[in-house]
Amino acid sequence: MKQPQWVRFGELIPCRSAFIDAHTPGSSEKENFTIIGGGVSESPDQHVHIKATPGFNIGAAGQPPRCFNSLHSHDTAEVFFVLKGRWRFFWGETGKDGEVVLEEGDIFNIPTRLFRGFENIGSDYGMIMSILGGNDAGGGVIWAPHVREAAQAHGLVLGETGRLYDTKKDEALPDGEFEMPLPEQDWLNALLRPDATTVVKHYVARYWDMMAMAAQGAVKVIGEHGLLIDKPGFEVDFLSRHSPLAETLQAQKDVVLMVMRGHWAVNWQDKTEIFNPGDTVWLPEGTNYSLKVTASGEASLFRVTRTDDPAGLTWAGEEA
Structure with missing residues (x-):
């Protein structure tokens, strides 16, 4: 029988090059943690603490004040709860369809087919813990087109395999590999566009409740x-x-x-x-x-x- 395993908070190993916005101003200081499962990191530098497949992935994001995670979507469930700090979650292709502020202990079950981002609006380093659906959550991140454009302007290119290449380190797409295609307009047109009242009613639970x-x-x-x-x-x-x-x-x-x-x-x-x-x-x-x-x-x-x-x-x- 398999034996329990655990990861202590103080032993978490971060990756600062996990995603395509790693060089983009405003996002370059964020840290990504993969605790259980393979996670969704686009970088081979991501450390995986427990390589188990319990049916979902556990991870975390740590960010200093005013650092944000850029707009993206997932094909599977993405759930966050706030461990430390105060966080603003926002959604929509440009991030202006709606927003909600979460305090410590609040939990947010974010729908698929929805571009989402988040920002630490507290005064200290903040931490949110995440649950991602499925054993294999890799390859399921779709970035908003403007995020891809900003990333490329700062030296990062996303290959069709889901791996990042850093032109500042003289990396380039391998022969035979093409850049990840941008989402098609029909897909963008079909995105959900809920208002904040709807999202809070159906997808946010407050800690003290x-x-x-x-x-x-x-x-x-x-x-x-x-x-x-x-x-x-x-x-x-x-x-x-x-x-x-x-x-x-x-x-x-x-x-x-x-x-x-x-x-x-x-x-x-x-x-x-x-x-x-x-x-x-x-x-x-x-x-x-x-x-x-x-x-x-x-x-x-x-x-x-x-x-x-x-x-x-x-x-x-x-x-x-």
């Missing part, structure tokens, strides 16, 4: 019967120190625990480890485990569980 509900038990945040109704290939629950839990839990499918606040003892097979904010724990299918908060004060975590649903996402305005 979840904390209030968690006293009654684990809060189903994302899932068929969740606060954010969806079937993206995984479910997300929210737990607090006040959530009543069985003495022994079983990961009937692969489970990942992502600590938001406090110190949590996770026990399995007579082994106990203490996990802290920003730590990520993978519990393979079949693992029997227990959870306990080890200190006073605020304590919360997100629990991600693989499902058998496709790794896509159903927009709330459409028929399932």
Whole structure:
């Protein structure tokens, strides 16, 4: 049987050349982290901490104040929660269709067929944690045309294989490989253009609302019967120190625990480890485990569980 694995927040290894906007002013200081799975990095320099395939990918983005991630779209689900700081998420081909501000602990289940970007608007280095649908999330990033143009003006070219080439380092497309084609106009015309009210209603859950509900038990945040109704290939629950839990839990499918606040003892097979904010724990299918908060004060975590649903996402305005 596979054994649990984990990554400590303080041991995360960043990549600053992960994406096509790595040289673009305003984006050049962002850091990308791939925690579980292959992630979606376009750079061979990206470090992967746990090379497991639990049905989804876990990653993170760290950015100093006023640093932004450029507009892009995914073919599979993309979920973020704010670990540190204050973040503005914006969407649309030019980023002006709508925006929402997320505080620490808030979670955003972003629809597919929607260009999205995000900016740290706090006063300190900020961190958002991510969940991407599917075992293989690579090759699924589509950049807004103006992002591609800006990147090329600053020396970065994206090949059709999804790999970046840095002309500032005398890199060039290999013989026989062409540049990644820009999205066709018909595809751009079919993009979703929801307003902020619609997005917040269907795809954002606030931390303190979840904390209030968690006293009654684990809060189903994302899932068929969740606060954010969806079937993206995984479910997300929210737990607090006040959530009543069985003495022994079983990961009937692969489970990942992502600590938001406090110190949590996770026990399995007579082994106990203490996990802290920003730590990520993978519990393979079949693992029997227990959870306990080890200190006073605020304590919360997100629990991600693989499902058998496709790794896509159903927009709330459409028929399932």
